Amino acid sequence: MDDAQLPDVLAFLSQTAPFSELPEAALTDLCNHLHIRYLARNQTSDLLQLQQLHWLRSGTVQLKQQQQIVDHIDTGGCFGAALPGHPANSALQVLHDALVYSFDQTAIDELAEQYQAVANFLQQSDKRYLALEKSQATPSLQAPIGDLLKRQLVSIKPDASIIQAAKRMTQERVSALVVMRDDRLFGMLTDRDLRSRVLAAGLPADALVDQVMTHPVHTIEQDASVIDALLTMSAQQIHHLPVTDGNQIVGLISSTDLLALAQANPLYLVGEIARQSSPQDIEHCCQQLPALIDTMLRQGMRSDRVSQLITLVADIACRRLLVLTEAELGPPPQAYAWLCFGSQARQDMSASSDQDNGLLLAEPPSPEQQSYFQQLASRVCESLDRCGFVTCPGNIMASNADYRMSRIDWLAQFKQWLQSSDPQALLNASIFFDFRAITDPHGLAEQLHNQLRSLCQQDQIFLAALARNATAQKPPIGLFGRLILERDGKGSKGIELKKRALAPLVEISRVYGLAAAADDAGVAARLQAAHADGKLSSTDTNNLTECWQFLLGLRLKLNQQQQTLLKPQQLTDLQRHQLKECFALIEQAQQAVLLKFAGGHG
Template sequence: MVSRLFGKLEVSRHFTVGNDWAIAGVASVAAAPAAAPMDAFFRKSRRCILSPLELSGTSSLMAGNIFPETGRSGEMWKTLTPRFASARHKLQADRRPAKRARMNDELAEIRDFIADCPPFDRLEENELAKLTAKFVIRYLRRGASFPPPGQPALWLIRQGAIELRTPAGVLARRMGEGDRHDADCLANAPEAGWPGHAIEDTLLYGLPQKDLEILWQQHPALRQTAMHDLGQRLRQYQNQTPPAPERDLGSLPLAALIVRPPVFTQPATSIREAALLMTRERVSALLIVDQEKLCGIVTDRDLRRRCLAAGLPDSTPLASIMSANPCTLPPDATGFEALLEMTRRGIHHLPITLDGRPLGLISSTDLLRAQGVSSVYLADRIRRAGNLSELVSAADELPELWLNLARRGESPLILGHIVSTIADALACRLLHFAEVRLGPPPMPYAWIAYGSQGRKELTLHSDQDNALFLAEELSTPAATNYFAQLAQQVCDGLALCGFVHCPGEMMASNPQWRLTPSGWHALFTDWITHTDPQKARLASNLFDFRVIHGDAQRAESLRQLITNECPRHENLLAHLVHNGCSKPPPLGLFRQFVVASDGAHQGGLDIKRNGILPIVDLARIHALATGINEVSTLARLRGASASARPLLSRDGAENLIAAFEFLLGLRTRHQKEQLLRGLKADNFIVPATLTAAERQQLRDSFLVITTQQKALLLAHPQAPTQ
């Protein structure tokens, strides 16, 4: 109703276009009846003189334009101009001599409004004045569709309210006065394509896309504001994913698995007192503390083996029999990590500590009793495997476990962590088999994994990337032969367990990747100080290393070398930038996806190569450039943005994290569907099979990657070109 929105007005004509409407005519007849249908005013309209307005099915009309109707076009009509002086917008007719003053008043009111709306609140007064003239005005009746049809624009809500819903019909966003919507124009908001409607009569101001692009070119900081909003939208979309109804035990933090406070005592406590305490508390282990810090552990097995069997008197203090400085884990470690650590060390109890203070105690029995069929159950099968055949049989359950967890909605990041930890457990068991077969090693060593396993981001059917740290030079043929056989047996065993040999032979079975600490130090130093494209590619893989068996301290000096030296060598960073940022994601000129035109993957794009790995590369470069001692992609992004001299803003990091999680989620769903159909999992996503919202989200993620790639290329202009 005209009178409902604008108050008591005198109008002679009104016409409708779809659900949108505009006042047309003059105040020369009588007031429009309040109860009259609005489109009734359309019937005998001859000319319409409008304020700036876009109407569905017509071109843009500006104030003063004449909209002729066939017939009776010679009559003179007064100009009609909308006014927005208050919440109850008034519409008055005026004669042509006063029209310019009226329009100036309108522009001033638009200018005053947008001056308080981000990102326009950053503009100077003269810039605001110029920009105001570019805005169009649009009215939506309650229930009308949003965004308005026509050319894309950034929309500001002057008055009224808009609701956006997901394709599933869930309320995603409610916008009111001062809110903006830029999905259609910027193609960088997850809600693009989501249905919206006005929940009350609504007045909009719109800045057309072409004018917005010009504004961005003149003010790059405003584009950065839009990118900040993009990250918020990406994260909001991610948060709408329903939580998994039940998490796998292996992915739960240990803090959630502690069922009772720890039972502890002092080192001076006697064996007899300890036995009574354990009986009374019904526990199988005691934590020994000194000045509130954990210093040891005693189990019922220790009492039997070290006391009764040895004939010690019951007055013997626990300090004489306890396992001093036991292995511990923090409360945010997972149940899976706890069982793996128990497997590595041959123990059954693991204290949980924070800053040295005991919080609780986890046993292998606790873990296995809590959940029968889980990643913990599989890890225990691996731990108990007595030969290679049993180990391969256990590993064959990994795809089914992964599929069950994916169907339950487990996070892709957790899935990557679980697959990586299973691969760690397999390697540790294979090393045990090799040592049993070959005899004790001639020297200490450490087995490392790098690449996606090093980052704990491994997927099903990944190839293996591993190497050996040897304590000293291989001075005898026997020692050389020992580690050659050990590495070959482990690499072949991993291949039988589903982790195929690396096509580039970047494995411990290749003598090139079996070195002493000094050998690794010399190799990494050469890559850092005398970089070329090939060395940069090798560094990209091996710099993501993690010790999974043996003494981790043997690799600590190498980690410090990377952390301390990489930020100081621009040539290395330039080559890494060139390798990682020279190929942008597959978006065409008009942001359409560039997909395979033929072959087995026709219509698809490789989400790993074109989306996931570029973010991994960006995270690595930022971490190396800022001296961040982290390996996982998310930890690197957060660490780099929080460093003393960050090249990556916090918003930029959060945008990349949101994009990374979205892309991982797409791949996980795609691979889950393939496995359910009995197909081999791959990384090729077909955009045409995605929903409109998902396609927009994919564009957004690619846009985030492209923006950050360009930023790094600008920050390292000496990157070599080919």
């Protein structure tokens, strides 16, 4: 190694685990054993045959076994045959040009004997690869749902009797039947339907299937992923999902099928939470989430999928806590919907997301009813906080009486925000127009959403105000593509990614989504709705969606490192280039949304 390279090498090691815990003298001595290599994209290399440990100074590589990805390594990551637990017979794929710092195993072993931080690092590596090995033994979360179909479809006709349907379920050992008419999917009958619509309602055994079946039914295409299926089931709060190939039904998947294959990934955690019988057990389950996020990111899962799964865990935890709390307090005195706002409503949560929620009541509550819902909300919000979904600093929570209102009162509040020119009213509208029901058995949230959708779509003054608000925070890029850094309270310099990039994209998508009457509050879904409505070109839609996914991925990794500022020097050259392109895209999108909805006036 050239002496001129030493300062740069030491600077990198001092910010990289486990070397950041070592004194400078130890790092300087270690550099005597350093091998520096450059790997070009798609280059083959014998690095994995050497008894060395390798740290990526820049670039991205993957480890593969039989064409399956077993690890994904970015800048600062470590790999090598000498690393405990390293996957045997794996191949190295260079995704982006990589600069690699390598050390002989003997040099690292000597450090491990002297410094506990190095020994702990090696032990954690062994545990991490063991977790990855377990997760690889199960079907991928991104595998097509059609790959899970193992048995023939069990069906029945709509004019069959209930007793015939029950016998068929018993004979075939299934919990649901698809109802077919003229070789087409007509409905579905589940064991839950038999309990709630037949036994509880006192219907005779000769009643017909089409009297009690679910119709219409939600379906999913066979090439959709396992994640897509689980998210659909969660959103619709159903346990069975017919799988189709075009117009042809090819099978039926259940939530039990999905959870059974997932003991080493987030789907297993979802199932565990749903089975718990106390808030304390749910809180204990949720402690596994940070480690699972790390596993998903290392496996190269798409950032929006990771956020959706974090949100799914939060949703399931909230639903289960509501069930358990109702069991303690007694049945609710009137119908209600539990609403979530912000990142949970958009399904783009991270490990550091706080909770924003409220209660939508069917009618204005009496003092006694208000007392019940106060207890319900307070207990659930406190448990969610202990689960890791921290309380909202602005107190936007169902435990606050201001956010427990009837549908009439919520609608009046939204109308007031729409008609006000006050900046706080606009801020409130921005927060609360991103809402979604976590539990809503009576359809209260859907009614409110439909009323608000028509109000917003027609209110050009409000949309113009939102458009101006979307341009208030400019992305941190200056002349000639120079990144603009800011300091935090500790003197560190970097980019506040959430405030300067993700938030403007959320606001841009909100304007387009409300103008297009989008059903979904998610950023990508709103952009797609705007494209379908002719308000956004396919090129702009794709570019902004890819920009969102890239920035979301950077933020998730920042959260895992418990950092708030993104430091450009920690990015690869390619990532810095992509970051600058994203900032330029956001700036262009801000100008476009201002022109379309506010006549270009900021």
